[in-house]
Amino acid sequence: MENTDPQVVLGTMDFGTRVDPEQSFAILDAFVAGGGGWLDTANCYTFWTDPSGVGGASERVIGAWLRARPGARERVRIATKVRHNPRVPHAPESAEGLSAPAVHAGVAESLERLGVDHVDLLWAHAEDRSVPLEETVGAFGELVAKGVARRVGAANHAAWRVERARSLARDRGMEPWTSLQLRHSLVQPRPLTTLAEGGHRLLTAEDMDLARSEGLDVWSYSSLMWGSYVRADKPLPPIYDHPGTTRVLAVLDGIAGELAATPNQVVLAWLTRQGIDPIVGVSRVEQIEEALAARRVRLTDEHLARFAEAR
Template structure:
């Protein structure tokens, strides 16, 4: 598997990242161990998790596997903070107190003294961005995190955070949803990242699983769309607009004699500023398919997919 630099930093990450959203809930310990081992054996390094995944269960399971299954030094460990659990559910909290407390808890669950990349998972309108960035700076200076970044933030927030971190530190990454079914980040986040030298990590590059084309005819009983806790996550991409993109993707894949998954991943990895794409296989079989997805798309195929999936852009991005 290839590696790419994360923006203009010296950190290199594998072009595919292993996501752990389902670990500790839909993916059990045996499958997680196989996923992690197979991923690293294939040359993968970037392992992505978050304190909010399974209310900490994903980090705990990953922590149990680091050492017995893979060496800590063989992976680029990324986790996220900023969503605090309460009796009423998750609450966005990117205050200094919540972030640093969450980071310490993550380190305990992961069984390590530092993470390679630490991200703020969501914007917090109640906390000044200056305070949030101060927590990022402290995490690096205290040795808890080697690099820091943002997830799911707007372009202006990305630019402001990068400015606040300079000149002592750099904003290494933004992790955002990016696929043929979600290209909104192209309006402001991607240009901001390019101008600032920030690496972009694409989460859900397969359109929450819809770009595998498994939902073309029905909803498989063992799929996320049939799951009580993930059905709402997939539902936005099961409409007519998404179906048109999926059909174009299937046509392209048939012409190339490859799978829709391979073409969808190749499209994301061909986009400017993208350092890596984080996939979240629930089973080793799903990971095996993703690991074979190295593919250079012909320009004509890229242009056709660009056209059918083009996001609506208006003022002021386009005049």
């Protein structure tokens, strides 16, 4: 595990689409100025809102920012993903898979857009069970061996698949996946409900058990539930409508008041106390400044117990 001190990660999914390049640059500048280190993107971001019908906008904005800011590459670490980028515009069903040729081609295209010779962390964005796991593991291992990716990880993968992949990598003398990325936040949906967002996979106790036993980093996405903790116009999805959510939100408001912090900051502090690196997607500078300030929020064991009892 590389990150012994969990930190806020800047999610750049909407850069170049919903967030224009000028505003994206301002957010990136504020993130670095505030001591932020990790940028999270993907080669498919965001094909569903881009008129082109394919991804790449986020990576292109980051690449342009790096070119415009001498020395910036040494101040940030970049994580990107392969798997979901459509090969045919506006056709998600044509998304690249995790075959060796697809992985190598996807990474080469990402490096070109970013204007870098390597990424610090490469994710397999989702499972591809049409491809033998051995092939995918081999492709990721080759990229690390070439120095194209410094580390590799699995997003939206079942824990047993991650451990099987790690075993295959060890047997072949290759770099294994050392990071997990899954959806997680303070509030939880009703058990056994289906997420409306296709491809999202919730963090489970099994995932945390694997991470803690094997020393893996854990990153969470949808960490702030799209603003639902603080915005009345952004209600939580219906699957979160249960008594546990009501109790947790009441505790959240109470603790935020006690600590003179925002609810978002308390949620981020709660995640980092679990040893999780929360990804935060923002559209304004003040939002990333608020998120970085969560590092000053100190939750006690008593605070954690109150959240646990409310669930």
